[in-house]
Amino acid sequence: MRAAILEDRRKLVIRNVPEPVLDKDEVLIKVQYCGICGSDLHVFLEGLRTSLGHEYSGDIVETGKGVEGLEIGDPVVVKPRGCEECYWCKRGEIGLCDKLFLRTTGRNVGAFATYVKAKFDQILKLSDELTHEQGAIIEPTSVALHAVNMSGMKIGDVVAVLGLGPIGQLVARLAKLNAKAVYATETSQTRIELANNVADEVINPKVTDPVDRILELTNDRGADIVFECAGKEETTQDSIAVARKRGTIVIPGMCFEAVETSFIDIVLKELIIKGSLNKNMAEFVSASEIIKKGIIDVNPLLTVKFPLEEIDKAFDKALKGEGGKILVKP
Numbered sequence: 001m002r003a004a005i006l007e008d009r010r011k012l013v014i015r016n017v018p019e020p021v022l023d024k025d026e027v028l029i030k031v032q033y034c035g036i037c038g039s040d041l042h043v044f045l046e047g048l049r050t051s052l053g054h055e056y057s058g059d060i061v062e063t064g065k066g067v068e069g070l071e072i073g074d075p076v077v078v079k080p081r082g083c084e085e086c087y088w089c090k091r092g093e094i095g096l097c098d099k100l101f102l103r104t105t106g107r108n109v110g111a112f113a114t115y116v117k118a119k120f121d122q123i124l125k126l127s128d129e130l131t132h133e134q135g136a137i138i139e140p141t142s143v144a145l146h147a148v149n150m151s152g153m154k155i156g157d158v159v160a161v162l163g164l165g166p167i168g169q170l171v172a173r174l175a176k177l178n179a180k181a182v183y184a185t186e187t188s189q190t191r192i193e194l195a196n197n198v199a200d201e202v203i204n205p206k207v208t209d210p211v212d213r214i215l216e217l218t219n220d221r222g223a224d225i226v227f228e229c230a231g232k233e234e235t236t237q238d239s240i241a242v243a244r245k246r247g248t249i250v251i252p253g254m255c256f257e258a259v260e261t262s263f264i265d266i267v268l269k270e271l272i273i274k275g276s277l278n279k280n281m282a283e284f285v286s287a288s289e290i291i292k293k294g295i296i297d298v299n300p301l302l303t304v305k306f307p308l309e310e311i312d313k314a315f316d317k318a319l320k321g322e323g324g325k326i327l328v329k330p
């Protein structure tokens with residue numbers, strides 16, 4: 001089968017690799033779409049020895065002898081799974097698994113490949129109402145849902161979303177379900193357009209100072225809840241400036257640089273700051289229901305697709321920070 005292998009920093013190549021061999025409790029899935037995650041971009045840029053591609057959907061093409069309740073041809077996604085051995089997995093907190101970034105499939109093959117295999121009890125069948133494209137965005141939607149759940153936001157809160165990449169877009173859509181207003185910041189024109197019907201106002205920091213504008217929109221109080229979704233130093237600093245007193249900042253964005261900030265602002269405003277890394281099983285299942293029922297519309301985020309052979313172009317595009325979720329079709 002064909003698979004994208006990261007051989008070095010920024011060096012993704014398509015290779016022929018052996019097909020996965022099934023245990024009796026496993027199924028073989030022909031991958032239909034696999035989205036590029038922000039975490040994949042970090043792996044790509046750093047050349048890390050871990051598998052790429054975890055946001056995928058596909059169809060079952062083979063089942064092990066012990067598999068029950070699934071048939072060849074079923075459209076599916078795979079539910080999150082931890083190592084099942086660490087302290088956090090044993091507590092059921094798979095999103096905090098100690099081996100989260102260490103799991104490999106031996107040859108660095110993830111779901112940017114013709115086939116993947118999975119344990120049958122990890123499978124979530126896609127109902128007829130869900131397309132394969134929508135299936136591939138369930139995982140990022142569950143990550144966004146986790147961030148919103150972490151925030152403890154209440155009906156009628158004013159929300160700021162800093163950065164409208166795929167996670168920011170999904171956070172804005174989910175937050176909008178309960179918020180009095182959602183104010184977002186973003187510099188890419190395509191991403192601003194994707195959020196125009198979602199956010200009450202999208203501020204372009206290249207044109208307008210986002211801190212001044214959000215304070216102006218909130219009678220100088222600031223937002224009740226702030227989501228830092230860009231993973232950048234400036235937006236992390238801004239998140240402290242735009243939060244109201246005793247407001248909550250949730251950070252799903254991954255900023256690997258040191259962020260210079262004045263901690264006295266956190267004390268003076270009695271801020272609550274929370275990191276948000278992953279999701280749990282319940283959030284994954286909820287995310288699929290939310291998309292299936294059309295509670296949020298993810299379709300505008302799913303328009304950019306590349307064949308596996310052009311995966312380097314897909315990663316280049318993802319690195320540019322434009323548009324919605326980028327899907328690769330093996």
Ligand SMILES: [Zn+2]
Binds near residue numbers: 037038039055139143
């Ligand atoms: Zn992801």
Ligand SMILES: [Zn+2]
Binds near residue numbers: 083087096097
């Ligand atoms: Zn674990």
